[in-house]
Amino acid sequence: MRAIIYDVTGDPEVLTPVDREPPQAGPGEVQVRIHRSGVNPTDWKNRRGAEAGTPVEPVQVPNQDGSGVVEAVGAGVDASRVGERVWVFEAAYQRPEGTAQELTVVPEARAVPLPDDASFDLGAALPIPFMTAHRCLTVTEGGPDHLAPGTLGGRTVLVSGGAGAVGNAAIQLARWAGATVVTTVSGPEKAALAEAAGAHHVLNYREQDVIAEVRKIAPDGVDAVVEVAAAANAEIDVAVVGLHASVAVYADDDKAPLSVPIRPLMLPNVRYQFVLLYTAPDGWKTTAVRDLTEALRAGAIRVGEDAGMPLHHYPLEQAVEAHAAVEGGAVGKVLIDVTD
């Protein structure tokens, strides 16, 4: 079986193609034949580790997300799952068997049925961005604890970075759930992508007065902010949040500390919620998987240029290039084609 492994942290070049024995499904696990492996920033961050040159033992197959077909099941798993099309999440979380290989194994709950009319591309692009977006949209006090058509009806959501993978997913999910969606981008190409994703209002944060524009759209303030750059955007977020609003913070790319004034947030009982998918509550993950399955069945979530998420395909042997692309800030979704 072809696989990509790394046994030491570092640059993309630590990713090494190998032939190895397939991992076997243990009790409660399924073995999945991977068609697409989705690459996310977390995958290169894990590959880099805290310090370059640190040995990785056991060797690690990278990438959390993927899609494919259940090839075999372990003890205690319903044998009828064999042959099922699935999307896979958290394959490499505290486990060595990521999705950059022809066969991987995951606990059966992390292999979720993929509807027949949903492509493997969509299945592999979905997990981290859409689950993260789902959590960011369900942490508002008095807001919905799940997403479905209408659950965000009458609410306004501000998505910062609407051309990013999570930003795109947040626009699509908020739209599906009935919100008015405002998003920010850095330029015209990203504006076109955010519009394609379904945003009602797209603001160029480099050229426009975002606070004034959002206030025109939502005079009483927005109900939720999905925030990729909390430190840089603190002034905006503090100025545009409404009563009982939430600011969901899911990234810290600039590594700057978050500094906010207390009183303007205290008065409207605003909630700052920090979000990390891996440690989010199990009960919420169950809800997210259920809601995303419904959205997939409804054809409400999409990938590709016309969904604001251009796809970039790499063969398995070019995992180095695929990781380098994500690390370099590729616009769109990087997928590794493992099996045709």
Ligand SMILES: NC(=O)c1ccc[n+]([C@@H]2O[C@H](COP(=O)([O-])OP(=O)(O)OC[C@H]3O[C@@H](n4cnc5c(N)ncnc54)[C@H](OP(=O)(O)O)[C@@H]3O)[C@@H](O)[C@H]2O)c1
């Ligand atoms: N906490 C979690 O569980 C979780 C889950 C998924 C991702 N993440 C993290 O979230 C970050 C983004 O992931 P991604 O996959 O969505 O990456 P991505 O596709 O590269 O998107 C990041 C987007 O943020 C935009 N951006 C940067 N600074 C901005 C600002 N000040 N205002 C508005 N937009 C800004 C970028 O565009 P411009 O620079 O052109 O504006 C870009 O479109 C990564 O650090 C990733 O590790 C965390």
